[in-house]
Amino acid sequence: MKHFTEIGAYFLMLGQVFKRPTKRSVLKELILKEVEELILNSLGIVVFISFFVGGVVSIQTALNINNPLIPDLLVGFATRQSVILEFAPTFISIIMAGKIGSFITSSIGSMRVTEQIDALEVMGINSLNYLVFPKIIALLFYPFVIGIAMFLGIFGGWIATVYGGFSSSAAFIEGVQSKFIPFHLIYAFIKSFVFAFILATVPSFKGYYMTGGALEVGKASTAAFVWTSVIIIIANYVITILLLS
Amino acid sequence: MIKVNHLNKQFGDTPILRDVSTAFERGKTNLIIGSSGSGKTVFLKCLLGLYRPDSGQILYSDKPFSKMDNNERKELRQKIGMVFQGGALFDSMTVEENVMFPLRMFTDQTEQEMIHSVNEVLSRVNLNNANKKFPSEISGGMQKRVAIARAIVNNPRYLFCDEPNSGLDPKTAMVIDNLIQEITQEYDITTIINTHDMNSVMEIGQNIVFLQYGKVAWEGNANTIFNADKQEVIDFVYSSNLFKKIREIQRSK
Incomplete structure (x- = not known):
């Protein structure tokens, strides 16, 4: 029953987020700040993880090809498919749930604990619009992060395959180009937009409606990570059924 | 001026504010006092519109807050200044x-x-x-x-302060109290201060509302509080060792 109440509260919150907008000049500054904090500050970890996971995917694929009838280009093909379809949009989003999700929850939760949200409300400012809307807009740039993750994942796979001696560069590149379906990219970017919305709103909800003190801020951050991850996984399943099956 | 008529608020089955009626005058420092758990903060949050009362009315310049539309509320809130307990x-x-x-x-x-x-x-x-x-x-x-x-x-036209000198040393607390009083008179605003600090009561208590168990138990000012006819008020006033000592000295004279 508690979960149903929370789901209802979440959708009511979304309604409030899009009402009574903040002054345009202030909103512009807030969006730029959020782009820096949520997107630009996440690039380092995304670059690092994408490169190495792409490498590991290609090595694992190469090591599991024992049959001489299977061509070497399969390494590039499997790396591309894994990275574009699942690793970049879903795996990176789970990592972002930990990074930006807990950041959003703890920053909004701290504002709740120290009455900063009450201060906004007393001034007649729609605190949900002020705090959450800029995050949603900033995370519209999230597919750009996923695009970088895709490129670096495949690039990491190429480096690991060629310099690890598992296959030739030509075979890997041929595999990457082989049987490419452009809709898979569209599917991946549609997922990225949905995950971006989840990443902006679920942690905000957990932070905004938390009660208690500093300890509860920590608990809310953990809960935000868990719930954001769970919802991303469920959304991934539903989108895959709707778009690919 | 802010008027409050028969205000009631409860959380779950626990009544917090019970039939609270009072008025806060313009150009004066109005103090809400009472011990912890007496309903001061809930009362202040009802006045600010952060909590919705179960029944009763709050009138800002004779206009009921509950009957204001969103634009009127927004306009009113821009005329409110609030000093929170933690800043x-x-x-x-x-x-x-x-x-x-x-x-x-x-x-x-x-x-x-x-x-x-x-x-x-x-x-x-x-x-x-x-x-x-x-x-x-x-x-x-x-x-x-x-x-x-x-x-x-x-x-602002209205200034609300929630325990403005909690956690401050007595000298700084007095500076803050005096500052609030000066601003109130200088800008001719309605100031409401939530406190349980007796030094503030003595220093700036131009109008005092004493809350007990969510009810208005007594109303007066800094000059009349020491002769209050309510035992609860007297107990509250003389709960600090300093004031007890002063009373003992006065009685011994």
Whole structure:
């Protein structure tokens, strides 16, 4: 029953987020700040993880090809498919749930604990619009992060395959180009937009409606990570059924 | 002026405010006093519209808050300044940005005009050379002064203070009390202060509402509180060792 109440509260919150907008000049500054904090500050970890996971995917694929009838280009093909379809949009989003999700929850939760949200409300400012809307807009740039993750994942796979001696560069590149379906990219970017919305709103909800003190801020951050991850996984399943099956 | 008529508020089955009726006058420092758990904070949050009362009316300049539409409420809230117990300054902003915040949100002033207003109000609260500091870099007393500056920068008609001198040393607390009283008289605003500090009561208690178990148990001012006809008020007043000692000295004379 508690979960149903929370789901209802979440959708009511979304309604409030899009009402009574903040002054345009202030909103512009807030969006730029959020782009820096949520997107630009996440690039380092995304670059690092994408490169190495792409490498590991290609090595694992190469090591599991024992049959001489299977061509070497399969390494590039499997790396591309894994990275574009699942690793970049879903795996990176789970990592972002930990990074930006807990950041959003703890920053909004701290504002709740120290009455900063009450201060906004007393001034007649729609605190949900002020705090959450800029995050949603900033995370519209999230597919750009996923695009970088895709490129670096495949690039990491190429480096690991060629310099690890598992296959030739030509075979890997041929595999990457082989049987490419452009809709898979569209599917991946549609997922990225949905995950971006989840990443902006679920942690905000957990932070905004938390009660208690500093300890509860920590608990809310953990809960935000868990719930954001769970919802991303469920959304991934539903989108895959709707778009690919 | 703010009038309150038969206000009731409960959480679950627990009544917090019971048939509270009173009035807060303009140009005076109105104090809400009472021991912890008496309903002071809930009362203040009802007045501010942060809690919705179960029944009763709150009238701002004779207009019921519950009957105001969203635009009227927004307009009213822009006339309210609030000093929170912990200051509630925005951590990510400097002192200057904090004080400038209401101007940035609700006025069309240029950057230069805003900086001028901010400097003026910061010097009014005796806080110079702290513009570029963050709240975490200044003392509790300075944070309170920044909070007061932020509350008054947009020329409010109503000023609310929730325990403005809690956690401050007696000297700084007195400075804050005097500052609030000066601002109230200078700007002719309705000031409501939530406190259980007897020094504040003595210093700036022009109108006092004593809450007990969510009810108005007594009303008066700093001159009449020592002769209150309610035993609960007397017990509250003389709950500090200092006042007990003074009473003993007076009785022995």
